[in-house]
Amino acid sequence: MKIIIIGGVAAGAKAAAKSKRELPDAEVHIYTKDNFVSYSSCGMPYYIAGDFQDWQKLIVRSVEEFEKSGIHIHTRQQVMKILSADKKIAVKDLEEEDWYFVEYDRLVIATGAEAFMPDFVNKNFKNLFKLRTLDDGIAIKSALKDVKHITIIGGGYIAVELIEAFIKNKKHVTLVEKSPFILSMFDEDISSLIQEYVLENSNGLLKIINSDTVTELIGDEYIKDVITSKGYGFDTDMVIISAGVKPVVDLAIEAGITIGPTGAIKVNSRMQTNIPDIYACGDCAEK
Ligand SMILES: Cc1cc2nc3c(=O)[nH]c(=O)nc-3n(C[C@H](O)[C@H](O)[C@H](O)COP(=O)(O)OP(=O)(O)OC[C@H]3O[C@@H](n4cnc5c(N)ncnc54)[C@H](O)[C@@H]3O)c2cc1C
Structure with a gap:
């Protein structure tokens, strides 16, 4: 039995480990476009905060450990x-730029989600970041020492974790959130209390702009100014987009796999x- 898994972070790594435990004779392979597998995304804000210095501590299981267990x-x-009719996948080697095919008996799609990027964003700005993969976390951490002011677009969970990390590093932060309060997944009576608490504990380094959206990022190679829909403008050294995630389903859609109401792959x-x-x-x- 040959089991192929696409994606190797939380779900893909777990699917591989469980497959090998249940079917020790199975041939199990993980294909990922990233540099890393099996790491703790949830720990990245604490690495960025400086709670520990070695990003390798975020790796749950190394490639060598996987290989030792036959994965x-x-x-x-x-x-x-x-190519479901032929039970094959087409793979592109991102180092060599060539393509090849791999056959499977069972295929597991664990392609995860990606950070939502608003249309107005030019992804080539050198001081524009998102936090999704370990590469993203390492990039933010290494850019942090040269910046004084950081803009965060969006006020969800990751944004709030990053506020804490940045304030700890004595950075000035401006967060722009389209809802009246951050963490808008909660009712307003709760999210207003959270916002008040976060502001009170930010040593005066945090400004939150509510009920407004960023419409323009101005600069050449580097973003220098941020403009909001209400015409508010301010200087910045770094911008983090934290405006939600969307499931990565292009491969599945092209293969004729049914997508559910939330936009993720429908499973039983x-x-x-x-x-x-x-x-x-x-x-x-989704289920
Ligand atoms: C900063 C941060 C903090 C978080 N904190 C928490 C928390 O406290 N609690 C919690 O429950 N969750 C938290 N999460 C969410 C949690 O990390 C995710 O739910 C989890 O990573 C999802 O795992 P996944 O394997 O489904 O997808 P992902 O982690 O998105 O991994 C998918 C992998 O598939 C790869 N891939 C995609 N398409 C292809 C392709 N075509 N070919 C090859 N590879 C491909 C991607 O590059 C990626 O490596 C946090 C996330 C972040 C970013």
């Missing part, structure tokens, strides 16, 4: 297509998709 890891390999209680021998789990799946 083969293929990093920097992007799956480009699922056995994590099966509508196509035989293709499963999905993690942030890309």
Whole structure:
């Protein structure tokens, strides 16, 4: 039995480990376009805060440990297509730029989610960041020492974790949130208290602009100014987009896999998709 898993962070790594435990003779492979597998995304804000210095502490299980337990890891390999009729995937080697095919008996899609990028954003700005992958976390941490003021677009969980990390590092932070309060997934009586608490504990370094949205980031290579829909403008040294996530489902859609009402891959209680021998789990799946 050859089990192929696309994506190797929380869901993909877990699917691989469980497959190997249940079927020790199975051949298990993880393909990921990233540099890393099996790491703690949840720990990244604490690394950025400086609570520990070595990002390797975020790695839950190394490539060598996976290989030792018989799970083969293929990093920097992007799956480009699922050919379900032939039970094959087409993979692009991001180092060599060439393509090849891999056959499977069972396929697990664990492609996760990606940070939502508003249309107005030019992704090439050198001081524009998102926090999703370990590479993102390492990049933010290494850029942090040169900045005095940081803008955060969006006020969800990750934004609040980053406020804490940045304030701890004595950075000035301006957060722009389109709702009347941050953490708007809570009722206003709760989110207003959270916002008050966060502001009270920010040593005067935090400004929150509510009920407004960023419409323009101005600069050449680096963003220098931020403009909001109400015409408010301010200087900044770094911008973090933290405006939500969306499930990564392009491969699945192209393969004819059914998508559910939230926009993620629809699975049944056995994590099966509508196509035989293709499963999905993690942030890309819904039930
Ligand atoms: C800063 C931060 C803090 C968080 N804190 C918490 C928390 O406290 N509690 C909590 O429950 N959750 C938290 N989360 C969310 C949690 O990390 C995610 O729910 C979890 O990572 C989802 O795992 P996943 O494996 O489904 O997807 P992902 O972690 O998104 O991994 C998917 C992987 O698939 C790869 N991939 C995608 N497409 C392809 C392709 N075509 N070919 C090859 N590889 C591909 C991606 O590059 C990625 O490596 C946090 C997330 C972040 C970013």
